[in-house]
Amino acid sequence: MTIRIFARKSRGADAGLLLEPIRDKNGKFIVSETKFAEDYIFVDTLQDVVEHIRAGYKVRMKSPRGGPPSLISPSSITIESGSEDV
Amino acid sequence: MSEFGIDESALTDLIRRFRETFPDFESFRSETGGYRDGEREYKDAFRAVFLDVVAPLLEADPVETESQARGLLSALLRALTEKVGESGTVQNMVSWRGHDHLGKLKGAPAVDAARALQRLWIDTGAHGAAIEAFSEAYSDAFARGGQGGGVNGIIAVLGSLVLAIKDPAGAVLVRKNLWSAVAKALLHRIIFHNRPIRAEEYEEALAVAKSVFKRLEAEGMQPTDLWDVHNFLWVTASGTYPGATNADSAKSGVQELFTRDAIEGAMDAFDAYRDRGDHAEIFGGFGSPKGFWVRSTRDREQRVYPTKPIVGFIQKSTNINGGWSTVTDAAARLHNAGFIIVDENDQPVPVPPDRHAHLMSGADQIRAVALNYYISPARDRGDADVQIVVRRIHDEIGLSEAWANVSQALAGGNLQTLASLSPPSRKGPEASTTTSFVYRLRDLSGGSVMTK
Numbered sequence: 063m064t065i066r067i068f069a070r071k072s073r074g075a076d077a078g079l080l081l082e083p084i085r086d087k088n089g090k091f092i093v094s095e096t097k098f099a100e101d102y103i104f105v106d107t108l109q110d111v112v113e114h115i116r117a118g119y120k121v122r123m124k125s126p127r128g129g130p131p132s133l134i135s136p137s138s139i140t141i142e143s144g145s146e147d148v
Numbered sequence: 149m150s151e152f153g154i155d156e157s158a159l160t161d162l163i164r165r166f167r168e169t170f171p172d173f174e175s176f177r178s179e180t181g182g183y184r185d186g187e188r189e190y191k192d193a194f195r196a197v198f199l200d201v202v203a204p205l206l207e208a209d210p211v212e213t214e215s216q217a218r219g220l221l222s223a224l225l226r227a228l229t230e231k232v233g234e235s236g237t238v239q240n241m242v243s244w245r246g247h248d249h250l251g252k253l254k255g256a257p258a259v260d261a262a263r264a265l266q267r268l269w270i271d272t273g274a275h276g277a278a279i280e281a282f283s284e285a286y287s288d289a290f291a292r293g294g295q296g297g298g299v300n301g302i303i304a305v306l307g308s309l310v311l312a313i314k315d316p317a318g319a320v321l322v323r324k325n326l327w328s329a330v331a332k333a334l335l336h337r338i339i340f341h342n343r344p345i346r347a348e349e350y351e352e353a354l355a356v357a358k359s360v361f362k363r364l365e366a367e368g369m370q371p372t373d374l375w376d377v378h379n380f381l382w383v384t385a386s387g388t389y390p391g392a393t394n395a396d397s398a399k400s401g402v403q404e405l406f407t408r409d410a411i412e413g414a415m416d417a418f419d420a421y422r423d424r425g426d427h428a429e430i431f432g433g434f435g436s437p438k439g440f441w442v443r444s445t446r447d448r449e450q451r452v453y454p455t456k457p458i459v460g461f462i463q464k465s466t467n468i469n470g471g472w473s474t475v476t477d478a479a480a481r482l483h484n485a486g487f488i489i490v491d492e493n494d495q496p497v498p499v500p501p502d503r504h505a506h507l508m509s510g511a512d513q514i515r516a517v518a519l520n521y522y523i524s525p526a527r528d529r530g531d532a533d534v535q536i537v538v539r540r541i542h543d544e545i546g547l548s549e550a551w552a553n554v555s556q557a558l559a560g561g562n563l564q565t566l567a568s569l570s571p572p573s574r575k576g577p578e579a580s581t582t583t584s585f586v587y588r589l590r591d592l593s594g595g596s597v598m599t600k
Contacts, residue, residue: 089474089506095324095342096298100243103328104387106474110332118342 065108066142067115069123069134081123083111084131092122097133112141154334154359157465162333162384163367169383175370185235187379193233198313202227206269206310214255217262224265225250241309241321246302249295257293261286268310275311275319275354276347282307283344300324304345316373320357323382327353330385334360357381403475405462406485408445408520414461415444415453431457433466440470440479440497443488445520446528452494455479472499475506484508486516488545496546514557515566517545523567523587532590539581555579 071079083091090104093114103119105111111121115136123139124131167173170182178184205220228247231238253261264285271278286303301324311319324340331339331353339352357377364371364380371377383389420426437454444451455478460468472480472489479489479497484507489497499507508516518536521544526534542554555578557563564571572585 085473087506089480095301098245098298100245101298101301101325103325105328105332106469106476113338114328117338117340120342 064143065112067108067111067121068140068142069138071125072138076125076129079125079127081125081132081134083108083121084124093119094122094133095119112143115139115141154356154363155336155465156363157463158333159360159363161463161465162380163364163369165384166380169389173369175368176364176372176376177370183379187383188376190233190235190237190239191241191375191379193237194227194239195313195316197227197230197232203269203313206266208266210266211259211262214258217253217258220262220265221250221253221258241323242302242305246305249290249293249302252295253289253293255293257289260289261293264289265310268307269314274347274351275315276349276351279304279307279311279345279350280347282310287344300342300344304340307345308350312375312378316375318354318374320354320374321378322350322353326382326386329387330356330381333385403481403484406459406481408485408524410462411442411458411482411485411487412444412446414458415446415448417461418453418457419448419450421457427461430461430464430466434460434468437492438470439491440472441490441492441494442479442482443490443494445487445525452490452492455482455489458482472507480507483513486513486520488517488521496544498546498548511553511557511560511562513545514541514554515563517541518558518563519567523569523589527589530590533586533588535575535584535586537582537584538579542581551581551583552579555583558585 067083069081071077071081085091086104088104090106091108091111093103093105093111094101102122103114105114115121118136120133120135121139122131123134170186172181173183174181176183176188202220202223205223211217211220225247228239228242228250264282267285268278268282271281283300283303286307287299290299290303304322304324308320308322312321322340322345327340328338331337334356339356340349357374360377360380361371361374364377371380417427418431421428421431434454434457437456440455441452442455442458444453456468456470459478459481460466469477470479471477472483474480475484483489483499486508491497499509499513518541522534522536522541536558538551538554538558541558542551547554559572559574561571563569567587569587569589572587574583574585576583
């Protein structure tokens with residue numbers, strides 16, 4: 063099953079820029095209620111990220127071209143899947 | 149899975165991790181030791197202060213004035229921020245973000261917040277319903293007090309702390325990010341959503357905590373109450389506990405299970421499954437392998453094995469992630485044990501060049517592969533020496549134009565230390581594809597050549 067999660071930057075000079083979930087130095091994705099590190103939830107897979115997005119959590123994302131990461135709200139995130147059960 | 153749907157093998161893993169973190173642990177009731185000193189003592193001291201200073205205000209007549217409200221909120225703030233116990237430790241369950249507002253709420257929002265705390269303290273009904281009602285009332289007071297957003301986690305920890313102090317055996321502290329990790333590990337799903345905490349969510353967490361309590365009791369660990377369960381989960385499942393052996397570490401905890409003997413033993417077991425259906429309780433839980441296989445270090449009729457069942461057999465679990473995106477994934481476990489990850493046609497799968505710092509690479513990988521695929525098998529056979537050709541091992545690993553690195557790793561002292569070898573003799577030109585190194589494994593009398 064292939065999962066793709068992405069968002070587009072909505073404002074500024076880079077409006078439209080593709081953003082994707084990024085892994086931290088331990089290979090984990092980050093989802094969170096807030097921007098504060100103490101609230102970060104570290105998850106292993108894109109399936110875990112999808113589960114948290116559906117529970118209302120934001121996702122730490124970044125452009126593949128570089129730049130700083132942002133915490134993106136579920137309403138701005140698109141989930142595409144190769145299977146109907148995601 | 150238990151009656152609550154808890155993955156008992158995952159819980160076994162957490163128990164092992166807890167014992168590794170506190171090697172002197174005998175029982176949760178021990179009066180001394182690393183667990184008592186590091187996790188329990190200051191929480192008991194904090195609870196005593198709370199009961200002494202805050203509880204009387206919670207049990208007093210309902211707050212009606214701002215002055216009364218400020219008195220209660222300030223007392224709670226002091227209890228949360230003062231050093232307590234013999235260790236002089238400030239509690240760390242509620243962070244500054246969780247208590248900062250207690251000094252700022254004024255007027256009607258302060259009164260409403262104080263009343264919400266009082267109602268929670270004296271509530272005699274189910275804890276889930278009580279914390280849901282508290283969460284709604286406190287969220288409202290918080291917002292009207294101008295204290296900003298992102299409060300769901302703050303209110304969950306504050307409300308559940310009050311319940312856990314009131315009823316240590318029947319209520320559990322909820323830090324939502326810890327419980328996300330706990331639920332993922334033990335239930336393979338999440339419990340808490342990003343919203344004010346709901347009764348059913350809290351009751352489910354409570355059921356999990358009580359189930360863990362029973363298991364700790366059955367293990368003879370003698371937990372006292374659900375504070376011990378919270379501490380146990382915090383140490384083992386948060387992934388952030390200082391000094392904990394962490395499943396996410398490539399060099400400790402679970403990874404230590406992945407010795408060459410253990411991996412080859414799992415491959416033997418997989419052969420028995422293919423031939424006779426043995427160990428179906430583990431191997432039968434995996435579907436058809438896809439991209440990641442692992443190459444045995446022994447001569448076998450069929451030399452490649454699917455990674456997930458092999459790792460599952462060693463970890464005694466069918467809940468194993470494939471690939472190597474994180475350090476706990478099946479291919480990562482085997483790669484970091486010095487095994488070569490291949491496709492089903494035995495062609496090496498290249499290590500992704502970036503964002504995979506958790507995977508062994510460079511000279512570390514070359515040395516581990518040399519030990520597993522050349523030196524150890526030669527010792528198993530009783531060979532007097534073993535020769536490693538640079539080009540051959542380079543290609544077996546699937547490296548690209550890294551002959552000089554291979555040559556350097558094979559000649560260097562680190563491999564000699566790792567494998568207890570004397571310095572090798574070199575054949576052929578220096579740092580060439582045709583360079584080979586010969587390591588003596590037995591001296592002329594037949595004894596092993598060891599440097600240590």
